[in-house]
Amino acid sequence: MREVVITGLGIVSSIGEGVEAHLQALREKAAPRLDAQTFAPYQVHPVVPLDYDKQIPKKADQRQMEPWQRLGCYAAGLALESAGAKDDAALKARMHLIVAAGGGERDYAVDGQILTGLRTAANPGVFLNERLMSDLRPTLFLAQLSNLLAGNISIVHGVTGASRTFMGEENAGVDAIRIAQARIAAGQTDIFLVGGAYNAERPDVLLVYEMGGFLWKGPFRSVWERPGRGGGFIPGSGAAFLVLEAREHAEARGAKPLATLTGVASDRTRRTPGAVAQSLARLWKEVGAGRSPHVISGATGVAGATEEERAAIKDLAPNASLHPSGDLIGHTVEAQAPAGVVLAAALLQEADEAVVTSVGHWRGEGLVRLVRPR
Amino acid sequence: MTHDRQGRPLVAVTGMGVVTSLGRGQSENWAALTAGRSGIHAINRFPTEGLRTRIAGTVDFVAVEPFCAPMLSERLAILAAEEAVAEAGTGAKGDFPGPLFIAVPPVEMEWPQREALAAASGQTDAITYADLLKGAATGRFRAWHDLFLFGTVADRVAERFGTKGSPISLSTACSSGATAIQLGVEAIRRGETQAALCIGTDGSVNPESLIRFSLLSALSTQNDPPEGAAKPFSRNRDGFVMGEGAAALVLESAEAARARGARILGYVLGCGERGDGFHRTRSSPDGAPIIAAIREAIEDAGLTPDDIDYVNAHGTGTPENDKMESLGCMAVMGERMKRVPISSNKSMVGHTLTAAGAVEAVFSLLTIAKGRIPPTINHAVPDPAIPLDVVPNTARDAQVNVVLSNSFGFGGQNTCLVFGAEPR
Missing domain, CATH: 1.10.287 (Helix Hairpins)
Structure with missing residues (x-):
């Protein structure tokens, strides 16, 4: 099996744009940015204003997209830039793409x-x-079709090796990374652009989650404090993309590995009491995670899964440094796992091992483990 | 033979299931297809007054409640998978020994649900989304949260068949069904699993989805007679006709299939895939991505273009697709392509969209197994720009060992699969 490394990171969220802004926010335990007015009584973490011209040069392309697609295209551009691939047309023409996305958008x-x-x-x-x-x-x-974020990335950035779109909320993000990792490790492909995008500032997506009673409506509280008060998540707009490649492929083109992706695992449980904790224990072992990593938790704040996840991590990694991404950027659904991996890779500047959890608000469990590259 | 020339596990097909407007199951579908019978009819599921297109290949013999695209798509997937898993005879009931890859139409709430939320809000003045949110907050619509998540069809199918691991719901637009098969092939070749359940399903003919395609001028408007509307490769073709259906394939490593004495129905020999960054709905004018995808599939199978006996076309019947598909096939196969039979199942079942690649995979494998090529019906006015043998109007007996099946979709999706009777 080939070693799979991350050579490019791109992220936009309510906190800002780019890896440094997010790393700083993590270090400082920055307060989240919230919009509690537009959709009151619901709140969202709104994306920071972006100069889309920087990553989507043609206005005509911008007009053809709705916000979730623009966010994704923007973050994909950042990842390509960071991987030193943005101006390498031949490389992008054979780069494969997996996008985790929903879709929709209404008038x-x-x-x-x-x-x-x-x-x-x-x-x-x-x-x-x-x-x-x-x-x-x-x-x-064309702004509603799920695969048209991938289509727009092909058009705007010229990534045309092959493109696939995974749907299915949180686990779509984990599985996008899992399949890309497995294909590179097995030698089926050398390089992937993989990630997801989510626009929370949409009443129609709030609608689906509100029908199920999953939205947090009170004053902001940490995801860990929400379950005792009924639980719920605050959606966050954002997008995150990674460039993954075989180590030898990265070395051959002179790209610097930012992290080694050592394990990606996902699961489907029936969510009976204890199922999330048991699943995380199994996945923890599967990815070979240790007892004191940095943990970027995707915990949503939804009652049940959130407490189980916290207890499981405490048990599995008593010395872990725990960073809930939901407290910083909100819940980004399909982009939850990719965003967690971007944050984790950033933390490897000052740590040896990081684990990303992605436990869905309703279903799906996933773990990603990264280590500082040799 | 258990491995291909590249040393990868050979991928066998050991079970197939299919549902379309032509009927339920392989035999009903095959009988209709080879008789040149169309499943396209006037839509009676919803009023069609005011619409330019009033026909489709809907599946009307399957009832679900509440009626909506995810419910029908789930039901069609289950019917197809039941047939496929029973034929394969692998695993115990409800304990399929591998992962699920399922192509599902993008999910969204539909008009009856929006109307119910609006009514529940109590708003008697102009309705806005704030009112729908009020309706949602009543807690009376909890079950619809699950129903309208993108991952729910896959989750329910996974639960029912006991597939292993996290099921993958995917979309590559109109090539999705082929992508589901490709993901299964890749997993088996990696040695990750010995079996995979690959499904494409689509039950999404509703007013808004039809109108969306209509507004892009993608649909045939020749409503009368309905069965004459889908005219792939004809000069008077004027768009596709929406269809519904599902197909499921049980893929297994040939080694595992033989070891358990399973009957092998055929092999997935190769997959090719290429993105196109030219335009959101149109192919690169030179056809380069289509050509590359076809070439890659044939090479991946360890074959040459001369080995292709028959092409199961994407053949939507839109002016653009058929022209570009013809160009692509001619570029790869050269002059010989004029003698290679190519036909479009969509002339009879319509375009089953998300399901199409899987439905046509089943028909491709049946073509190999039965030695009979389903026709392209409604072929009265040949297009001089398409110099191909489209198997016009009548099925033809032929020994077919290797089939190329094409799938192309909006968003620059091009996926080609090669099926064979025997490994090479």
Whole structure:
């Protein structure tokens, strides 16, 4: 099996842009940035304003995308830059891509007007047809399709080796990294761009989580303190991308390994009491994690899984330094694991081992282990 | 033979299942396909007044409650997987010995649910998303949270069949079904597993999804007669027709399949994949990514273009796709391509979108097994720009050992698979 290293990191979130901004926030235990007004009583961690021209030079491309796609394209550009691959067209043409994403995006005004009209329409089905035919922007579809973040990355950045999009909330992010790691380790591919993006500032995504009662509505509290008060997560906008490659491939092109990815494991449990803790114990062993790593926890704050995760980590790694990403950037769903790995890789500047947990708000458990490169 | 020339485990297919508008199961589908029968009909699932396209290959013989795309997609996937797993006879019931790779349509809440939330909000004036959120906060719609997560179809299928590990839900638009198979092939070749359950499913013909494609001018508008609308490779082709369906394949390492005495239905010999950064919905004008994907699939199979006996086309019936697919095949196979039969199952089942690559994989393997090539129906006006043998209108007996199956999608997705009767 070949050694798999990370050579590029890109991240944008409510805290800022780039690895340094996030590392500083981690060190200082910076207070999170929140928007409690726009969607009150719900709050979100809004992404910092970005100069999209820096990574998406054509305005026409920017206009074809909705925010989740722009965030992803931007972070992907940062990762390519950091890997020294941004200007290497030949390398990007054979670079493979896995994106973890949801999709959707609605035209909120159109939806509201249609719902208002449907109540009194003489023939609701015909009314719906007529309004959708006349009011939907044709290109909105391309901002709704899950695989069109990957498609936009191909267009904007020229990454065209192959592209796949994994859906399925938090575990999509873990599995994107897992499959990329496995393919490189087995010699099936040399280099991958992998990551995810999430736009929390959307009432339609809040809707899905609110139906299930998963959104935190009180004043901000750490994810660890939420379960005793009913639990819940605060969605965060952001995107994170990694360039993964075989060590020899990185060395041959003179790229500096920032971290060695030593294990990626994911699981599907039935979420009976104790299942998350048992799963994490098994995955901890599978990735070969030690007793005193830095741990970037993706704990959401949802009751049950959050307490189990904390207890499991305490048991598995009593000397760990624990950093919950949710307290810094909020819950970024599909981007949760990629963002955790970016933060963990940044911490390896001052540590030897880091573990990223990604326990989904509803299902899916995952772990990623990184060590300082030789 | 248990390994290919590159020393990788050979990947055998030991079980297949399929559901489309033509029927349930391999035999119903095969009988209709080879009879040149279309499953495309007038939509009666919802009113079509005011729509330019009023036809589709919907699957109307499967009922789900509440009716919505994720529920129907899940049900179709389960029907296909039941047939495939039963045929493979591997593992115990509910204990499939490998991972699940499933191509599912992107999930979102639909209009009946939005209307229910609006009603629950109590708002009698103009509705906004703030009102829908109020409706959501009543706690009366808890089950819809799970229903409208992107990972739920995969989770339920994984639970039912007892597949191992974290199931992967994927989308590569209209090549998704092929990508699901490709992920399974790769996992077996890595030696990670000896079996994989690979599924493509799509039950998403609803007003909004149809209108979205319609607004992009992707759909045929020749509604009458419905069964004549899908005309791949014809000069008068005017778009695709949406279809629904699902297909499942049980992939196994040939070594493991033989060791347990399983009947091998065929092999996945090669996979090729290439992104295209030219445009969101159109191919690079020179066809380079399509050509590269076809070449890579053939090379990955350890074959040459001369070994391809039949091409199971993506063949959507849009002016753009058929032209570019023809160009790509001609570029790779040269003059010989004019004599290689190529046909489009979509002329009969419509474009099953997320499921298409998997549905057509099953039909490709049946073509090999039965020695009969399903036709491209509705081929009355040949396109002089497409000099291919499209097996017009009538099925043809032929010995087929190696099939190239193409899948292309929005977002620059190009995935090609090579299936064979025997390893080479």
